Amino acid sequence: MLAPGVPSAAVADALTRGGDWPKDVVDATMRQRYGPSGSAYHPAAAFDVFDLAPNKIARAREAVRSFDDAAADLRHDSTGIRALKADVRSIRGMVRFDHTADMPWHADRPAEAMYDAVAGDDRLPAALRAAAGDAAAAVRDLVLAHRESSDFGPFNASYKDSAGPTVHAPLARRSFDTWADRGVSETHNSFYDDVDGREFARAVGGYNAAQDRAGDGLG
Numbered sequence: 001m002l003a004p005g006v007p008s009a010a011v012a013d014a015l016t017r018g019g020d021w022p023k024d025v026v027d028a029t030m031r032q033r034y035g036p037s038g039s040a041y042h043p044a045a046a047f048d049v050f051d052l053a054p055n056k057i058a059r060a061r062e063a064v065r066s067f068d069d070a071a072a073d074l075r076h077d078s079t080g081i082r083a084l085k086a087d088v089r090s091i092r093g094m095v096r097f098d099h100t101a102d103m104p105w106h107a108d109r110p111a112e113a114m115y116d117a118v119a120g121d122d123r124l125p126a127a128l129r130a131a132a133g134d135a136a137a138a139v140r141d142l143v144l145a146h147r148e149s150s151d152f153g154p155f156n157a158s159y160k161d162s163a164g165p166t167v168h169a170p171l172a173r174r175s176f177d178t179w180a181d182r183g184v185s186e187t188h189n190s191f192y193d194d195v196d197g198r199e200f201a202r203a204v205g206g207y208n209a210a211q212d213r214a215g216d217g218l219g
Helices: 008-017 021-031 054-072 078-089 111-119 126-140 190-194 197-203 209-214
Strands: 046-050 108-110 143-148 166-168
Touching: 008 021, 021 046, 021 143, 054 111, 054 126, 054 190, 054 197, 078 111, 108 111, 111 126, 111 166, 190 197
Parallel strands: none
Antiparallel strands: 046 143, 108 166
16 A cells, blocks of 8 residues: 555555665655655655555554553552653654644554653553553564655644554543544444553543544544
8 A cells, every 4th residue: 555645656656666664655755755856845744665465463452452451450549640651751753743733643653663762661560561562563573664754845844753553642631532423433343342442541630531432433
């Protein structure tokens, strides 16, 4: 699957040549410019090629589930929850530009960076830190090639920590499933169900029952 903005001819050429084609595809995409001279921009703030081999997806699914379950075990540990929320909050969501209050994706954070932050926090229980480390490793293993923009022109924002896929990690109820009532859901899908995403959201105060109900039937 190719994302919008990817230069399809250049990608086809990279695939035809073989070699380190994931890196070549990423480089071709991030070198591309659109728009008039003097104000041209990249087609992506960050771009990856993923390995979607079933065994790797299964490993990531299990590791993320273990992390979410370990986080849920902190529900009655106010000190641990505060530390966990601080780690999650330290990794900005993917909406990093002005006039976005009404947009979803504020809670979609770079997964590697978020799990690494939790894994490195010695205020947290060892079991949660170990689960975070496993999740970071499993997610990192999906990435064949990556490149990001340190200053994405159209948004005037940095995405330098945005390697790999994102994880939906809402800390506020308003961000649980913002557009579910408009037919766009971030939580009504088999992966979110399988990894106990709602249990994580409940533990950190990001669950919203009304938004969850609004997404019924969208998965």
